[in-house]
Amino acid sequence: DAGVIQSPRHEVTEMGQEVTLRCKPISGHNSLFWYRQTMMRGLELLIYFNNNVPIDDSGMPEDRFSAKMPNASFSTLKIQPSEPRDSAVYFCASTPGQGAPSSYEQYFGPGTRLTVT
């Protein structure tokens, strides 16, 4: 099993540019989560998909952020336009099931370190 795959691993861009982060969940997992991690705010849930449908996007900071999951094996998180305060590590995670039980663990990808200058 290859685990959760994220690309790119590092992204450096200038303010105002569009940034697209990519995630491939573990095959067979039907829930996918996007998180952002910073020193100041810790680990924040941005959005959560179940069976490719967005369930909870209340964590998306503003309209500059959007996420899609066109199929079960691929998701994107897009920031347009990017700002320096978006600099963070962005993680994607997946779980094998949904609903009961709540005991499913999350499988995290290695993250994308985004730097916006």
Add this chain to the structure above:
Amino acid sequence: GDSVTQMEGPVTLSEEAFLTINCTYTATGYPSLFWYVQYPGEGLQLLLKATKADDKGSNKGFEATYRKETTSFHLEKGSVQVSDSAVYFCALSDLGNSGGYQKVTFGTGTKLQVIP
């Protein structure tokens, strides 16, 4: 809503010392509890979990017991090693009022540094 509170770090210990990282929670339903570990430059990975009251999760010498009466899930290890240096996250997973969907809440993380 659900919340997880864990002790502030960083925690610095000498090798072979005893480790405790405190974690308490509030939840509306009957959550499952987890400890995740994050090594430098990596994503979080599951360390151990417990799914009901009085369950004990254990892995790699780490243990935590689900205490419903004190709403706690403290992480312990009898003898830490330099290789245990990492950030540790307490988390809960609850269906609660989320419409039947799993909702996961993480603590802020506790950085552990073990010195030789």
